[in-house]
Amino acid sequence: MPWRDGAGAPWLHGKFKGCGYRMTMPRQIILDVLSGTADHLSAEDVYHKVHNAYPSIGLTTVYRTLELLVHIGLIYKFDFGDGRSRYELAEGSKSDRHHHHLVCTGCGRIIDYTDFIDEEIELLKKTEKGLSEKYNFKITNHLIQFYGLCDRCQNK
Amino acid sequence: MPWRDGAGAPWLHGKFKGCGYRMTMPRQIILDVLSGTADHLSAEDVYHKVHNAYPSIGLTTVYRTLELLVHIGLIYKFDFGDGRSRYELAEGSKSDRHHHHLVCTGCGRIIDYTDFIDEEIELLKKTEKGLSEKYNFKITNHLIQFYGLCDRCQNK
DNA sequence: TCTTTTTTGAAAATGATTTTCATTTTCATT
DNA sequence: AATGAAAATGAAAATCATTTTCAAAAAAGA
Structure with missing residues (x-):
């Protein structure tokens, strides 16, 4: 399910390219991280988790990617009142x-x-x-x- | 209804003192401002409106008072996703x-x-x-x- | 491979909110 | 009315999540 081969879910390529975006390594890994947890991660949470698989990634890219994924509709953005946004996979991507x-x-x-x-x-x-x-x-x-x-x- | 005499709603004095807080001029005026609008004001909105009646008030006090009013339950705090919190009178205070x-x-x-x-x-x-x-x-x-x-x- | 467009990462900027701290105000007591 | 302790205030500085800037790196198309 997490597509560890580095290719990412194949059907996502289409989703990205269809919208004029490129499927890159950072984007794949950020999606993998979000797929691999049931928690409600903050941008910084994602950044730390991603760091393991892809140490050179920048927090900026995490923010940009999350924004993009929200825009595409692959993830939801929530505010639970603690001053930082939280993200979770939209249903459909997972059996959620x-x-x-x-x-x-x-x-x-x-x-x-x-x-x-x-x-x-x-x-x-x-x-x-x-x-x-x-x-x-x-x-x-x-x-x-x-x-x-x-x-x-x-x-x- | 807005108690322009500067005394504030009498029943509020009790509410404040009952909780161990003091009813001060800045607090009265901030409550008046919130009572006098149907909009969803941000802290800075409140600050600007209060400034007319009480020019020496500081933005810090506005933030502190809003937090206090939320805590007491006189106002609600909302996040509408534009990066700043919004406040509105809780029902009961007004015929709301x-x-x-x-x-x-x-x-x-x-x-x-x-x-x-x-x-x-x-x-x-x-x-x-x-x-x-x-x-x-x-x-x-x-x-x-x-x-x-x-x-x-x-x-x- | 060459060219163009997109994406990236580091550093700096932004902007709302909070903290610090010295001063002022409130309120129960003289 | 004066007093003193506790609470509240305001200006400036600090925080901290998020955004912007910009030059370099990566991807897609020719």
Whole structure:
């Protein structure tokens, strides 16, 4: 699954070239890193992980690549309120189900949940449709997060 | 409603003192500014508006006061993805209904909507309950936002 | 291979937010 | 009203994530 041969997922080449971008080594490795974790990595997290396989990479390139991947739609960018953006693979790339986030305001822990997702999605669809019509807004995305304290943080 | 006499809303004094804080002039004026607008002001927006009534105020104090007000629960802090935090009065202070946000990724415009809110709230309650039990999470807050293009931005 | 365009990395710049610290203000007590 | 301790303030400096600049390196096409 992580395509360690250095070629990257073949179907991605097409996605990149189709958009006029080149599939380069840094881009492949950054995608590999994101594919190989279930965490919500920050740009610097990615930078450190990438560094192992490709020590010469610069933080700048990581930022640029992440921005590009968000633009192409291969990854999502999130803000969980700790001052740095977090990234995760968009579903479809991996066998990853659509989920939302539970954010602990105590320790910053993030829990992905898929419970109730179907109902949420259904309501979201309905809401999107209604809002699109009323406000003439072309909705492309949504964000749902719950904030609170995780079990550990509740006990001081 | 904006208590222009400089005393601030009387019931707020209690809220502040109850938490061990003092109700000062800068704090009153910052609250007045937030009460007097329907916009989603950034810290610097607040700073500029406050400056009229209280020219000696510093940006630092604005930041500190906003943080305090968030902590007390009088205002909410939002991130709409443009790199600066935005603040708005929590409902209850004003005759303000609970609402969610529609964010235009083209121009940054924010639309508050209350449509479908009742259904959303109902589902959120149910979801919160379920998630709280399953993950032993004490949920205090939620965030729902839709992203897309507003009517103006759709036409280039 | 040669040429053009894209991508890269290091260093510098940016910009929002936070910290530091000396001064001023508040408020419970004289 | 005066006093003194605790809290709040403001200016300047510090932080820190992210962006920009720019010259060199890598990729795609001829």
